[in-house]
Amino acid sequence: MELSVGIASQTTSHIRVYHIPSGVLVTQLSELYGLIYEIKFHKDGLMCAAVGDGSVPIWNFNTWNLVCKLSHPSYIYSASFSPKTSTVLVTAGFDRVIRIWRKSRDTSETLAYSVIQELSGHNSHITKVLFDAEAGFLFSGDHIGCIKVWEGPEVKDPNMLESSTDSYQQAPEINWSFRREYHVENPICNLSLHPGGRRLLVHRINPTDPLSMIDLRNGTFMQKYQDIQTFRVPGSSCISPCGTWVLAGSNSGYTILLNTDTGIKKHVYSNVAYSGPVSAVQFHPMENALAIASSQPFSKVHFFMYDKAKDAKLIEDQKILSTPREEKSKYPFNQVAKLIAEKSMEERATKLPSLPVDLQDIVAKLNNAIREQKLSMQANAASNQEYFTTNTEEKEN
Structure with a gap:
């Protein structure tokens, strides 16, 4: 050219x-x-x-x-x-x-x-x-x-x-x-x-x-x-x-x-x-x-x-930059996987034939796990508030 x-x-x-x-x-x-x-x-x-x-x-x-x-x-x-x-x-x-x-x-x-x-x-x-x-x-x-x-x-x-x-x-x-x-x-x-x-x-x-x-x-x-x-x-x-x-x-x-x-x-x-x-x-x-x-x-x-x-x-590059970042999911995927694995291990230990997973049992255990996690978070928050209040009073004294 x-x-x-x-x-x-x-x-x-x-x-x-x-x-x-x-x-x-x-x-x-x-x-x-x-x-x-x-x-x-x-x-x-x-x-x-x-x-x-x-x-x-x-x-x-x-x-x-x-x-x-x-x-x-x-x-x-x-x-x-x-x-x-x-x-x-x-x-x-x-x-x-x-x-x-x-x-x-x-x-x-x-x-x-x-x-x-x-x-x-x-x-x-x-x-x-x-x-x-x-x-x-x-x-x-x-x-x-x-x-x-x-x-x-x-x-x-x-x-x-x-x-x-x-x-x-x-x-x-x-x-x-x-x-x-x-x-x-x-x-x-x-x-x-x-x-x-x-x-x-x-x-x-x-x-x-x-x-x-x-x-x-x-x-x-x-x-x-x-x-x-x-x-x-x-x-x-x-x-x-x-x-x-x-x-x-x-x-x-x-x-x-x-x-x-x-x-x-x-x-x-x-x-x-x-x-x-x-x-x-x-x-x-x-x-x-x-x-x-x-x-x-x-x-x-x-x-x-x-x-x-x-x-x-x-x-x-523009497509990658324009893709919105996904927020971390609050659904406890790890806990669900752990419960399914435990259920499978129990079946093997009893040498029972493989049965379909009991979803109701998993949902109940999952709800209990979420409830326990919320109670734990509330307890931690209350403890932090109490600690903050005590330190504030000591400083004022």
């Missing part, structure tokens, strides 16, 4: 790759002349980065060789591969244009992508673009709070977003078209699509209410997530691959794990408290792991892995 981290200096940026869980540096990639806004992987063995110098470099993460670099006329804030195939790539940034690229050449050492379509319509710079799970729809968000949905060329469902099983088949001529839009008023920092396909997590610049879940069927807010503050970019949030959890970072420097459906806080990562804003949070797509990072200078990246054995032991 490997983790890629974007690091910026005063003049340049670069990407460092670490082995997980050892934390050993694997490689440091070539310098980039702008801030790194986003890093994306594809299962085909490629990694791309959206860079502020107007480029989108692409590496082969098996060899970490640079295989291609896509040039743009302005800053690029977001780039993403199609989930279905790495031959299709989308980029967007400051010039308000979404560019869809397709691989035109593929050799053992180099790749070549060319623009096959440009989508325009945003009135401010675009901060985020992403495909849905089936690459049938494309979502884009801008700095004035407008979210646009673009439809792929082979979408079969005419009602769109009424089903999460729509599919996209690569066609000879790509022809993406505008489908609909939503307005959320504040500048958009990040978008994350729920695995179910019908909900979109929207992270906005808002000091009190930045994080909300939108129902894509009607554009209404389904759920709002509290205790997150976002005063400026970057804003970091994502949904777990299973769709159960929302992980969100605050400009205040802390990270919260929330339930997707209820918005209830599950955990606050108080041991990861930065003095600057949390700039990136991400779940691993296959493993039960997550990473948290900050734009604070000289800060560390924290990586967490779920330990099933430790969690099971913790649950077991």
Whole structure:
């Protein structure tokens, strides 16, 4: 398992790759002349980065060789591969244009992508673009709070977003078209699509209410997530691959794990408290792991892995601690056992055949034993009281 981290200096940026869980540096990639806004992987063995110098470099993460670099006329804030195939790539940034690229050449050492379509319509710079799970729809968000949905060329469902099983088949001529839009008023920092396909997590610049879940069927807010503050970019949030959890970072420097459906806080990562804003949070797509990072200078990246054995032991310990202690029983089990044993010994001594235990006789003897014990306790109490009274009188004299 490997983790890629974007690091910026005063003049340049670069990407460092670490082995997980050892934390050993694997490689440091070539310098980039702008801030790194986003890093994306594809299962085909490629990694791309959206860079502020107007480029989108692409590496082969098996060899970490640079295989291609896509040039743009302005800053690029977001780039993403199609989930279905790495031959299709989308980029967007400051010039308000979404560019869809397709691989035109593929050799053992180099790749070549060319623009096959440009989508325009945003009135401010675009901060985020992403495909849905089936690459049938494309979502884009801008700095004035407008979210646009673009439809792929082979979408079969005419009602769109009424089903999460729509599919996209690569066609000879790509022809993406505008489908609909939503307005959320504040500048958009990040978008994350729920695995179910019908909900979109929207992270906005808002000091009190930045994080909300939108129902894509009607554009209404389904759920709002509290205790997150976002005063400026970057804003970091994502949904777990299973769709159960929302992980969100605050400009205040802390990270919260929330339930997707209820918005209830599950955990606050108080041991990861930065003095600057949390700039990136991400779940691993296959493993039960997550990473948290900050734009604070000289800060560390924290990586967490779920330990099933430790969690099971913790649950077991909680069960043990929560079990109420039983009071010592007042029933004289030892005396009952002694009486039954004596009765058995008497039968053996008389060489009589084994007879059923006479319960009435045992109950009578048990009552006598309890009565004698109570009388003994009362006598002891009276003796103690008399002793206390005598000592008190002697002291007074």
